[in-house]
Amino acid sequence: MQKLNLILSVLMLFFTSCEKTSNNDIIIDEDVITFVELNASQYDVNILDSLVTGKFEKFSFLEGDTVIHDNWDVAFSGTTIIVNGGDRYSVNQPERTGNAAVYIATGIMSNIKIVDINKLEQDNASGPAIIDDLGISELGWASYDMSTHILSPTAGKVLVFRTHDNKYAKMEILYFYDSPTPQPFEGDYGGFYTFNYVYQSDLLIDENGNAMF
Numbered sequence: 737m738q739k740l741n742l743i744l745s746v747l748m749l750f751f752t753s754c755e756k757t758s759n760n761d762i763i764i765d766e767d768v769i770t771f772v773e774l775n776a777s778q779y780d781v782n783i784l785d786s787l788v789t790g791k792f793e794k795f796s797f798l799e800g801d802t803v804i805h806d807n808w809d810v811a812f813s814g815t816t817i818i819v820n821g822g823d824r825y826s827v828n829q830p831e832r833t834g835n836a837a838v839y840i841a842t843g844i845m846s847n848i849k850i851v852d853i854n855k856l857e858q859d860n861a862s863g864p865a866i867i868d869d870l871g872i873s874e875l876g877w878a879s880y881d882m883s884t885h886i887l888s889p890t891a892g893k894v895l896v897f898r899t900h901d902n903k904y905a906k907m908e909i910l911y912f913y914d915s916p917t918p919q920p921f922e923g924d925y926g927g928f929y930t931f932n933y934v935y936q937s938d939l940l941i942d943e944n945g946n947a948m949f
Contacts, residue, residue: 768845773930799901806820809900809905810895815837815876820835839856907932911930
């Protein structure tokens with residue numbers, strides 16, 4: 737009986753691991769990591785067009801930390817989030833040397849199990865793939881409260897990435913300030929990102945677009 741149970745367990749594991757997705761769907765497993773207060777606060781905002789200028793803090797999902805080399809995946813400067821793929825739209829930005837792309841998914845991060853590769857976009861000469869208007873339109877990752885002047889991550893918006901080297905990750909931004917109860921009029925400053933993320937370092941895709949583990 738024990739031997740039979742073992743065989744059944746192995747078969748269940750085999751068929752589960754061989755479950756297929758559609759050609760445009762890539763499964764993401766859960767292994768959530770939290771990164772606290774990535775400092776992207778060295779920026780200035782042009783109030784006429786909301787364009788952010790300043791230092792971009794580059795982040796690598798593989799290394800799980802900020803980096804200074806060219807093998808980065810996503811970079812932050814104030815409210816602006818760019819990816820290492822596509823084209824620059826401002827001279828102060830780092831060169832795009834990879835194939836990264838991104839889109840915003842709606843839902844709870846743990847429930848977002850696939851990547852829809854048809855939705856992935858890269859930065860271009862007109863602007864970033866992730867809309868950056870200080871949260872005014874609420875079409876990006878954040879919303880802006882005109883009365884408090886506080887920018888808050890919008891609940892249910894998850895950033896889904898293809899990394900610079902064609903792996904996949906997803907990110908939920910939790911916080912944007914250097915204080916748990918920000919008071920912008922008293923000097924609390926935005927640009928300190930705390931986020932959860934999941935990174936798939938061993939994900940492979942066959943010629944039909946199916947995930948391989």
